[in-house]
Amino acid sequence: MASPALPSRESLAGRLDDLPFTRRHLRVLTGSGVGWALDAMDVGLISFILAALTAQWGLTKTDAGWIASVGFLGMALGATLGGLLADRLGRRQVFALTLLVYGIATGASALVSGLAALLVLRFLVGLGLGAELPVASTYVSEFAPARMRGRLIVLLEAFWALGWTAAAVIGYVVIPASDDGWRWAFALGAIPAVYALIVRWGLPESPRWLASRGRIAEADRIVSTFELDAGVERTPPIRREPASRSLAQTSGARLTALWSTEFRVRTLCLWAVWLCVNFSYYGAFIWIPSILVDAGFDLVRSFGFTLIITLAQLPGYAVAAWLIEVWGRRVTLSVFLVGSAVSAVLFGTSAAEAAIIASGMALSFFNLGAWGALYAVTPEVYPTSLRGTGAGWAAGVGRIASILAPLAVPVLLVAGGVPMLFIVFAACFVAAAVAAWGLVDRGGAALDDR
Secondary structure (H helix, E strand, O other): OOOOOOOOHHHHHHHHHHOOOOHHHHHHHHHHHHHHHHHHHHHHHHHHHHHHHHHHHOOOHHHHHHHHHHHHHHHHHHHHHHHHHHHHHOHHHHHHHHHHHHHHHHHHHOOOOOHHHHHHHHHHHHHHHHHHHHHHHHHHHHHOOHHHHHHHHHHHHHHHHHHHHHHHHHHHHOHHHOOOHHHHHHHHOOHHHHHHHHHHHHOOOOHHHHHHOOOHHHHHHHHHHHHHHHOOOOOOOOOOOOOOOOOOOOHHHHHHHOOOOOOHHHHHHHHHHHHHHHHHHHHHHOOHHHHHHHOOOOHHHHHHHHHHHHHOHHHHHHHHHHHOOOOOHHHHHHHHHHHHHHHHHHHHOOOOHHHHHHHHHHHHHHHHHHHHHHHHHHHHHOOHHHHHHHHHHHHHHHHHHHHHHHHHHHHHHHHHHHHHHHHHHHHHHHHHHHHHHHOOOOOOOOOOOO
């Protein structure tokens, strides 16, 4: 008796793109988004913890810069390895593993009593965080119907604002409450370790990845559950096809392919955008609480200002999510980057409280909207066989800038004060806006399945 015919990879991709938005899409989006929010909470918390530890442990600005930078060093390595592993082992598996790694390391940070131990644990936290972010955006993009893919990725990125806001609330309420407030903040950061189990057993694997590995039957079953949930009648397959050959089969071949004639301009421009945006974003937002303290505001007041500034991230994401399917990826990304540059100059030259808050909120609005557009366009630059590797390496290279930024901030502050610092950030935003025009804009188009 002949075995039933299996669909082709092309038909599976077409069925995913033709689906309406269903409860299962919402589950994938929110399941990944909660992980994303927990990432943001961890990264955001360190900016508040640094301000507290500087006072409690007598840290120099260089010491504080290393605490931030060593985490980004781990993120750089984690992003490159995470992307490679996601293309080899699967999106869901690596997503869950990364949550487990950084959740445990963050919780353990609550127990440290010295700088050396904290540096080691922050590196391990960075490994998990760096690997999780590009994997999550790749995972969601491969489920999203083509006509709404950009918008869903920006909405995924909007969970970052929720996590950073949670960090700001914890920073405002928990950290100043006692000398051990920073320890309790780290303890709350262990939540991702528990959530990893929910991700592992509660979310499906990417059908596009399964199909790219020749696991057509598994991919077909997952797509069928989405169709059943949507009430879509499936057309029976009429032929069996072997899995088509991927563009690259090994990790080394995938890395080489990123610099092939077809992809080298995309890769160069993508890496440039990631480098510039990482330097400006983390240089600014990791140090804003400490900069405000140095400006004469007490710890609680500076944390309160930071909380207000952080709240502007959510409308930034919302506007970017709407515009990205109206203006397209490149225009939206470049406009928000130019807005970030103008806001950075205004923040760096503001002295009055109202001006600091208003310009800081504008910086949050435009910068986080730009992040949403960047995460939307990144997975679309490469085909399925390179998507995790390409997104992971772009994020990993970007983390080089986030390593340097916390260390560069004290030097720039000594050289020219806050105005020079934020002019440098503005220049990076402008450079990123120019580089964005070297990216492809695949809004509404099917993801390449090679």
